[in-house]
Amino acid sequence: MADSTELLHGTLDALVLKTLSWGARHGYAIARWIEDITEDALRIEEGSLYPALYRLERRGWIEAEWGLSENNRKVKFYRLTAAGRERLAIET
Secondary structure, three states: OOOHHHHHHHHHHHHHHHHHOOOOEEHHHHHHHHHHHOOOOOOOOHHHHHHHHHHHHHOOOEEEEEEEOOOOOEEEEEEEOHHHHHHHHHHO
């Protein structure tokens, strides 16, 4: 049986992958999408989100590229890879 930390990581990973299935987003936009879609039932803090993004990137499920946000700030945009789409299918 998975411990609670693994379960939380797995759930957050699945949420991030699902979010990115709708297109590339930067970290803040990922958190906002999750909050919006759950009507603020889930709030993703930076201290959880960015380690999850780095973990997913290390696993090859997402990739990152620098770009400009809608506010003209330099941000990293994350997008699903083919392996990430496969993982999302397994998770869902």
